Amino acid sequence: MSDVTLSKAVRSNLLHLQGTATMMDRTQERLATGLKVNSALDNPTNFFTASSLKARSKDLDLLMDAISNGVQTLQAADKGISAIQKLVESAQATARQAMQTTPRVDTTQTAVLQEAVATGTVAIGADSAALATGSDLGANTGTDLASGIVAHDDVFSITVDGDVFTIGINDTDGGGGFTGTADLVIDLDFSSATVDDVIAGLNGAMTSTEAAGISPALADFSIGLDGANQLAVTTSENEISFSLSGFATGFGIADGSFAPSNAQIAGLSGTLTIGTQTATFGAGNIETRAQLEDWLAGLTGDVSxxxxxxxxxxxxxxxNGASVAIGGTLDTVAAFGIAQQTYSAQTETTTVNVPNPVRREMVEQYNAMLEQISNLTRDASYNGVNLLIGDSLDLIFNEDGTSRLNIEGGQFDAAGLGLTPVANEAFDENADIETVLDGLKGAIDSLRAQASRFGSNMSVVEARQNFTKEMINTLETGAADLTLADTNEEAANMLALQTRQQLSQTALSLASQADQAVLRLFG
Structure with a gap:
């Protein structure tokens, strides 16, 4: 508010100059920023509409990076599928090449048809066989002994090389105690005793300290049941004689002297040579079958x-098919039914078919190819996502996440394709190779199907990528149309305003001159 009083003409021209200056300031701002709407004051509707368009454009632009990564991830998976398919085709070629070779080849083999180089009759009996056998014990085995089979004063007497050892049996059931004379008495309850109990008692007595003085030791003898359910006395000694009282009658064994059937080997003298090792028979040397078996077990070298x-x-x-010489004293060798000569194992050379080694080598190549398939699958990742080992890819196409695409991966290593390493003999037969080829064909079909799915997904992602680019451009253009200034128009406006400003200043000067004319009246 000015205290100076202006004439109407001057005030009018002043207002025009102020309006022109304001318009010049606005035009200069538009020329400087390139925008005709710089704030909400310029045009609220256009300003806020353009801001909304720009915000959406920015959101979409942020999604473009993820979409671009998705495109690259799909491309990596697709290239991996193509490379894996080539490796599977190479495995197919290996299997087909194996089928073109001969399944089996002829080879010469030498086989030992008979290991035994010399066989003769021993005919020396068995010095550990049963020496005395009674009658069938029938129902008495494992059950209570029938009355009369074992009396309370029965004595088991065994004589070895003139030494006598007696065992008395005492009935603890009250049927009458043992009244005889014996080196050792065993107690049995006749009301419940079984044959097994009697056998256990006798064997225990023969291994007792009281029997230790008998030579050969009674511990070398044993009493048991044979396969015919009969009581049998067995020993590894050369001679044994024993007599029984009423006890023998109960088990069907007659009194008498019994000896092993070792007469032939006990009476044999001389030597037997097998290879370079010699056995000597006779007193103080080998006299029993057990001694002969020990010597045979100790043979060394390439002979047994x-x-x-x-x-x-x-x-x-x-x-190993070695030749063996048999020799020694003529009578001794003849006693075993073996002629003195050198014996050789019989061998035979035959031609047989064996698997083709070339096919075995191709099995190794095939298995190596499967390993490479698995290695390649693990390497087909992009930015930490590998669609060939089961990862998934989730792509968002709009700013609120309502438009998206989820791409599921799968297992496409060798195991995931149903291809497992094969055994060495897998290519030996053409039928087995056909089975392998069927599996490879199935793997290729799976790869092709997945490649088709990836291709469809790629088309969708690329279409959305292009659409998003165009949408961003549309939003930016729309925002620009609402806020950008026409610089040519604004430049023309500036020139016009400058001209108007000059004219207004001239008019103001003329209006002031009119007021100055009054001063001349006082001059």
């Missing part, structure tokens, strides 16, 4: 021998 118990024969074997 044993007594075949099923046929009671001496069998000599040369290790």
């Amino acid at each position: 021998a044993e007594i075949d118990t099923s046929s009671d024969t001496l069998v000599v074997t040369g290790a």
